[in-house]
Amino acid sequence: MAIVAVGSLAFDSINTVKGKRERMLGGSLTHFANAAYFLSKPHLIGIVGGDFSSENWDFIRSKAGSIEGIDILKEEKSFFWEGVYSEDFEKRETITTELNAFAKFDPVVPFSYRKRPFILFLANIDPEIQKKVVLQSPESTLKILDTMNYWISSSYEKLSAVLNVVDGIIVNEEEAFLLTGEKNIVMAAEKIFRPHFKMVILKKGANGVMVFGKDFIVSLPSFPLRDITDPTGAGDSFAGAFISYLDRLGTLNYSQAVVKNAAAYATVVASFAVEGYGVDGLKGISKKDINKRLDEFRKITACK
Amino acid sequence: MAIVAVGSLAFDSINTVKGKRERMLGGSLTHFANAAYFLSKPHLIGIVGGDFSSENWDFIRSKAGSIEGIDILKEEKSFFWEGVYSEDFEKRETITTELNAFAKFDPVVPFSYRKRPFILFLANIDPEIQKKVVLQSPESTLKILDTMNYWISSSYEKLSAVLNVVDGIIVNEEEAFLLTGEKNIVMAAEKIFRPHFKMVILKKGANGVMVFGKDFIVSLPSFPLRDITDPTGAGDSFAGAFISYLDRLGTLNYSQAVVKNAAAYATVVASFAVEGYGVDGLKGISKKDINKRLDEFRKITACK
Numbered sequence: 001m002a003i004v005a006v007g008s009l010a011f012d013s014i015n016t017v018k019g020k021r022e023r024m025l026g027g028s029l030t031h032f033a034n035a036a037y038f039l040s041k042p043h044l045i046g047i048v049g050g051d052f053s054s055e056n057w058d059f060i061r062s063k064a065g066s067i068e069g070i071d072i073l074k075e076e077k078s079f080f081w082e083g084v085y086s087e088d089f090e091k092r093e094t095i096t097t098e099l100n101a102f103a104k105f106d107p108v109v110p111f112s113y114r115k116r117p118f119i120l121f122l123a124n125i126d127p128e129i130q131k132k133v134v135l136q137s138p139e140s141t142l143k144i145l146d147t148m149n150y151w152i153s154s155s156y157e158k159l160s161a162v163l164n165v166v167d168g169i170i171v172n173e174e175e176a177f178l179l180t181g182e183k184n185i186v187m188a189a190e191k192i193f194r195p196h197f198k199m200v201i202l203k204k205g206a207n208g209v210m211v212f213g214k215d216f217i218v219s220l221p222s223f224p225l226r227d228i229t230d231p232t233g234a235g236d237s238f239a240g241a242f243i244s245y246l247d248r249l250g251t252l253n254y255s256q257a258v259v260k261n262a263a264a265y266a267t268v269v270a271s272f273a274v275e276g277y278g279v280d281g282l283k284g285i286s287k288k289d290i291n292k293r294l295d296e297f298r299k300i301t302a303c304k
Numbered sequence: 305m306a307i308v309a310v311g312s313l314a315f316d317s318i319n320t321v322k323g324k325r326e327r328m329l330g331g332s333l334t335h336f337a338n339a340a341y342f343l344s345k346p347h348l349i350g351i352v353g354g355d356f357s358s359e360n361w362d363f364i365r366s367k368a369g370s371i372e373g374i375d376i377l378k379e380e381k382s383f384f385w386e387g388v389y390s391e392d393f394e395k396r397e398t399i400t401t402e403l404n405a406f407a408k409f410d411p412v413v414p415f416s417y418r419k420r421p422f423i424l425f426l427a428n429i430d431p432e433i434q435k436k437v438v439l440q441s442p443e444s445t446l447k448i449l450d451t452m453n454y455w456i457s458s459s460y461e462k463l464s465a466v467l468n469v470v471d472g473i474i475v476n477e478e479e480a481f482l483l484t485g486e487k488n489i490v491m492a493a494e495k496i497f498r499p500h501f502k503m504v505i506l507k508k509g510a511n512g513v514m515v516f517g518k519d520f521i522v523s524l525p526s527f528p529l530r531d532i533t534d535p536t537g538a539g540d541s542f543a544g545a546f547i548s549y550l551d552r553l554g555t556l557n558y559s560q561a562v563v564k565n566a567a568a569y570a571t572v573v574a575s576f577a578v579e580g581y582g583v584d585g586l587k588g589i590s591k592k593d594i595n596k597r598l599d600e601f602r603k604i605t606a607c608k
Contacts, residue, residue, distance in 0.1 A: 088487035183392035185510070186530040206489070207511035208525055219604050221512055221523040226490040256603060299560060300523050302606040 001247045002065060003042035004113050004140065005032050006133050007123025007236070008102055009052070009060065009070065010079035012278065013095075017087045018229050024278035025056050027079060028123035028146070031233030033063040034279045035240030035269050038287055039248040042121070042240070043113045045069035045133065049078040049101040059279070068110045076101035089231050090205070105129060109136040117141045119247050121239060122166070124148045127158040134165045141252060142198065144168045146239060152178050163194060170201040170239055185210065186217070198254050201242070201263075203235050211263050216256035220263050223271035223297050230277045234270050237282070241269035268293045305551050306369060307346035308417050308444065309336050310437050311427025311540070312406055313356070313364065313374065314383035316582060317399075321391045322533050328582035329360050331383060332427035332450070335537030337367040338583045339544030339573050342591055343552040346425070346544070347417045349373035349437065353380040353405040363583070372414045380405035393535050394509070409433060413440040421445045423551050425543060426470065428452045431462040438469045445556055446502065448472045450543060456482050467498060474505035474543050489514060490521070502558050505546070505567075507539050515567050520560035524567050527575035527601050534581045538574050541586070545573035572597045 010027030014020070029046045036042045043066040048056075052072070061067055082096040107129060120140035122130040124147055134143055143166040151159050152175060163169065169192060173185060182188040189200050189212040200212040208221040245262040246254070268290055273281040314331030318324070333350045340346045347370040352360075356376070365371055386400040411433060424444035426434040428451055438447055447470040455463050456479060467473065473496060477489060486492040493504050493516040504516040512525040549566040550558070572594055577585040 184530060184532070186528050190530070204511065207508065210525075210528065217528050217604050219525040219528055221514075221525050224490050224514065224521050224523055226488060226494070228488070260605075300521050301564075 001040075001141070001250055002113075002116055002118040003036060003040050003121065003243055003247050004045065004069075004109065004118045004137065005029055005036075005042045005121040005123065005240075006045040006069075006107055006130070007032060007121075007125060008079050009046045009048045010081055010102075011051075012232055013080075013082040014230060014232055014277070015084040016089065016230055017085070021230075021277045023080070025059060026081065026232060026278055028125075028233070028236045030060065030279060031236035031273070032121060032123060032240035033060065034233075034282050035237035035266075035273060036244035037063045037282075038241070038269070038290060039244035041065040042244075043069065043110075043118070045107045045109060045113075047071040047073065047101050047105045047107075049076040050074040051077050066110070066112065068112055069107065071105075071107075073101040073104060076104070078102075083232070085231065089228050092231075107133055109133060114139050119243050120144070121243055122146065122162075123236060123239075124151070127151055127155055127162045131158070131162040131165065134162065142167050142246070142254075144170055144199075144201075144239070144243065146170050146235070147175065149175055149178055168197050168199040168201065170203065170235070172203045172205065172235065176202050199259065203238060205231070205234070209238065209263055209267060211259045213254065213256060213259060216259075218256060218260045218263055220260070220267055221301055223267055223293065224300065225271055225275065228274050229281070231274045232278065234274050237273035238266045238270040242266035264297060265290075265294060268297050305344075305445070305554055306417075306420055306422040307340060307344050307425065307547055307551050308349065308373075308413065308422045308441065309333055309340075309346045309425040309427065309544075310349040310373075310411055310434070311336060311425075311429060312383050313350045313352050314385055314406075315355075316536055317384075317386040318534055318536055318581070319388040320393065320534055321389070325534075325581045327384070329363060330385065330536060330582055332429075332537070332540045334364065334583060335540035335577070336425060336427060336544035337364065338537075338586050339541035339570075339577060340548035341367045342545070342573070342594060343548035345369040346548075347373065347414075347422070349411045349413060349417075351375040351377065351405050351409045351411075353382040354378040355381050370414070370416065372416055373411065375409075375411075377405040377408060380408070382406075387536070389535065393532050396535075411437055413437060418443050423547050424448070425547055426450065426466075427540060427543075428455070431455055431459055431466045435462070435466040435469065438466065446471050446550070446558075448474055448503075448505075448543070448547065450474050450539070451479065453479055453482055472501050472503040472505065474507065474539070476507045476509065476539065480506050503563065507542060509535070509538070513542065513567055513571060515563045517558065517560060517563060520563075522560060522564045522567055524564070524571055525605055527571055527597065528604065529575055529579065532578050533585070535578045536582065538578050541577035542570045542574040546570035568601060569594075569598060572601050
């Protein structure tokens with residue numbers, strides 16, 4: 001199989017209790033590919049400006065199955081985001097969002113991406129663009145959508161329309177509450193779950209993740225970390241690792257056991273991701289490191 | 305082995321989004337015994353007033369190994385607490401606390417309780433009283449202490465003194481942060497963990513529980529509940545079930561596997577407890593019901 005992912009390629013300036021970093025390579029697509037890489041290099045769809053350096057290209061190329069779907073607008077700058085995290089990393093405030101080239105994003109799924117079945121990941125972007133990508137992806141066997149508060153509040157109708165054509169959603173707990181008006185996470189998941197869905201993935205940050213299937217629930221804690229450096233992209237890293245696990249397994253049967261193992265694997269990959277700034281958390285990490293921490297995670301949480 | 309527990313027997317008036325209940329039987333000792341009951345009926349130490357009805361006595365007697373250590377102050381009323389929960393059950397506000405008989409609590413560990421080794425549970429009461437009970441319990445093989453924000457803020461020195469003579473502590477996440485000034489739960493646990501400790505148990509409510517041993521961590525999510533009725537006593541129910549599991553197992557080796565299974569069992573018992581008002585959540589629940597939900601919990605969380 002394969003993975004096709006659409007999202008943002010960006011520069012991030014972030015400020016945490018650990019320090020400040022300026023204009024690091026970031027964006028949902030970057031973090032997704034950086035985490036998927038270990039099991040399945042995704043085919044990417046995105047847009048960058050003329051300021052995307054050869055070093056940036058080298059990095060993205062090394063993580064991607066293909067970059068044919070990445071457009072360049074030479075006269076524009078790339079997406080830029082600046083944010084500050086609270087001391088406990090639980091809250092973040094956006095200082096600046098400059099869409100730049102991203103404002104003109106009109107993605108096309110390259111023909112070369114469509115030669116075999118694939119899992120489609122729609123990172124957090126305008127639901128109207130997400131829908132365009134879905135309509136160009138009849139070969140996709142599983143379509144998972146990410147979204148955020150902004151789209152839920154401002155474009156609920158469009159979001160609802162794209163939910164009709166995907167197989168599942170990945171959002172965080174607060175977004176699930178906002179989307180449903182519920183205060184209980186199980187109730188929220190049930191309300192989000194549409195009859196045609198295969199899964200609803202609810203991320204709870206340091207409190208772990210829950211995945212709801214048609215007739216099962218999976219719930220896992222996070223991997224206990226003494227030291228977090230930068231949670232930016234943790235959710236996209238989780239998504240990348242989760243989907244790469246499903247893709248590598250090659251099954252179309254998303255059973256409780258399959259989803260549980262995918263979520264455990266993704267929890268561990270995301271735990272490395274937040275230990276460094278930007279994409280550096282996974283720099284130098286090997287499959288062996290991931291498997292070692294996965295064994296530890298099983299000991300910490302898997303009761304027999 | 306056996307369990308000896310000291311704490312409050314009380315009447316609670318509570319108000320949740322589900323409705324209001326007046327003067328239900330409550331208190332830390334009541335909830336502890338109600339949950340421990342399935343595996344090991346604890347020997348209780350507490351104090352009540354003349355308003356403790358024969359029905360109340362019948363209930364407590366049915367859950368206890370012995371009630372010899374419960375004092376009665378006929379001319380006083382029993383401890384009374386009134387509280388209101390937020391819609392999502394995450395916050396609670398105390399409306400009234402009347403200590404009544406509890407203000408004169410000066411517990412004595414009955415000689416009959418000390419005929420064999422026991423696990424000692426010190427529910428959330430004045431650390432000075434907790435210390436008195438510890439000093440009367442040389443036969444105890446494991447001493448676990450609960451405490452709360454009030455004692456951490458007002459009696460830190462006394463609390464610190466009793467921590468020198470117990471083997472572990474059970475508190476919630478916010479209390480751990482208050483106790484240590486840390487914002488990261490692993491760092492907080494390490495700071496709380498004294499060299500002579502056997503475990504530090506950090507409860508996270510709907511987000512599960514973590515147990516820290518000398519050289520291991522256990523982390524479990526909560527059991528997913530669609531419908532919560534009354535979280536009062538959830539922590540004491542967890543403690544009762546957790547300690548009853550350790551007692552029933554009869555081991556003095558609190559390994560990662562032992563603690564993980566105890567925590568999973570206690571998570572499930574506590575999940576029943578919050579589904580009803582006061583002690584009613586566990587009313588009519590059988591060991592078979594607990595084991596069935598425990599199997600379900602393993603499927604939800606135990607990755608292989």
